Amino acid sequence: MTDIPLPATPAAHTEAADTEAVGFVLRLGRALHTYGLSADALEHALQGMSERLGLQAQFFTTPTSIFAAFGPHERQRTHLIRVHPGDVDLGKLARIDAVSRAVEQGRVGAAEGSAHIDAIIAAPPEPRGLVRVLAYGVASAVVCRILGGGLNEVGVAGASGLVTGLIWLASRRWPHGSHVFELVAALAVSALVTLFAAWSDLRLSIPTATLGGIIALLPGLTVTVAMTELARRHLAAGTARLTGALLVFVTIAFGVAVGSEVAESLVGTVRSFSPRRLPEWTLTVALAIAPLAFGVLLRARWRDFPWLWLSSTIGYTAVRVSALAFGPALAAALGALVVGVLANLYDRRGLGPAAVALVPGVLLLVPGSIGYRSLTSLLDENVIVGVTAGFTMILTAVAIAVGLLVSSVIVPTRR
Structure with missing residues (x-):
């Protein structure tokens, strides 16, 4: 008796669905990278999304590229995306995060999610022109x-x-x-x-x-x-x-x-x-x-301004209060810890990505001015002051990084 072959429709449907899912993950990765996500956070986000969509995937990212491999090791398909990092755009980052959550929860399909991301990327940045120029001055x-x-x-x-x-x-x-x-x-x-x-x-x-x-x-x-x-x-x-x-x-x-x-x-x-x-x-x-x-x-979106204002104010206040009892490095770590906890709570409550509250809060803590003074001192041939300021910049940056790492242990983000 001749075996009747099974119809190929289910397999074809699975392959098409996987193709749509891979396309969405790649678009998501490019967008998140462009608008300011760090490499480790980007890899975790893409890994989590791939698992939710039933994909077997591995990722490796750098500040200018994304490598993505899908499928079993012996049959992997590898994609390379060359990325030119743009300005941090918290508004688009929040909108892309909302699309990501909708796809994760099954409210939006992968193909529709890809269309949403393409539309977000194509939209003109806000605010435009002179408003941003005025913000530079303020x-x-x-x-x-x-x-x-x-x-x-x-x-x-x-x-x-x-x-x-x-x-x-x-x-x-x-x-x-x-x-x-x-x-x-x-x-x-x-x-x-x-x-x-x-x-x-x-x-x-x-x-x-x-x-x-x-x-x-x-x-x-x-x-x-x-x-x-x-x-x-x-x-x-x-x-x-x-x-x-x-x-x-x-x-x-x-x-x-x-x-x-x-x-x-x-x-x-x-x-x-x-x-x-x-x-x-x-x-x-x-x-x-x-x-x-x-x-x-x-x-940032206008509706997110109260959150970023709260994060910045509380973080800087924590640094000033901590500096009364501790050194500047430990004070910076405690300030970053407070900002990180607030940002992660913002993320866990589904209000948006942690970066919306994290980046503005950390900006008042980062050691950019110290690094600038270090280099200008070196250019003025004041080597001792320049090297001391440079070491202080690195120490402060490490302290902030430690504070953020501890905050992610105390209050993990959604993904």
Whole structure:
């Protein structure tokens, strides 16, 4: 008796479903990578999503690429995605996370989820243009006050921050403009601050005002993420990210040095003064405004602003209170621990990805200004101060990474 072959429809359906699931996971990985997720968090997210969709998969990510292998070891299909990291976009990250949750829970199919992700990526970034430029100016002014600047320094830093924002806006229209954005902005801000100090009658601390004007450029967050990746034994991504951050620091320091020399070649040597201390209440105002300015720069959704403001305020307060009893490194670790716990609770309650509350909270803790001062001291041939500041930057970044790691043990994220 001849065997009747089984119909091929179920197998074909399974293969098509697997293809849709793989497509969704790859789109999800590219989007999460582009909008700011760290390598270890990205791998865990993709692994969890693959298991929910019934896929056998392995992932390896670096700051510029994603390797994804699907299927049993002897029959794996490997995909390589070349990624160019973009600006952190907390709004799109939150919307992509919502799609991810819907697919995980079975409310949306893989093919429909892929379409949603494509639409999110294609949507224009928010906020646009001049609103973001204004946020650069506000962030520079308030951070300058947090760093000890006086009224003159705060005003000049705010104006310099607007210049940085305008250069950012112009760099979006230049071919490969993003590659020279930090260099051009640092050079312009340094030259403008020096010229203003020479031509005005204001007593101005040139280093403080310059640092305020370029504060949004400093890759302190990148250094902290790199240390977190290294602590989690993701050595390739952590090393590459740390090297990239060091290159940005050197580029900014070089731009500041050249801008200062160009300005002094025009007006001669310019004297710098110590900043005049402002009343303590101005620091409270600066701390209240800073998270809102960073929220705009990070493109957070308006409905998430109360959460990121709460995370930033509580985290910085924890650091200030801890510093009264402990050293700066332990204070930074405790501040990061508080921010990490709040961010993970935000994630577990289904309000959005932990990064929405984590990144703004950590921004006020990261050691970017210390790294900048380290390199400028080295350029001024003040080796001992430069090396000490550099070591302090690394120690602070490690302390923040430890705090975040402990917070993930106390309150694990949803995935």
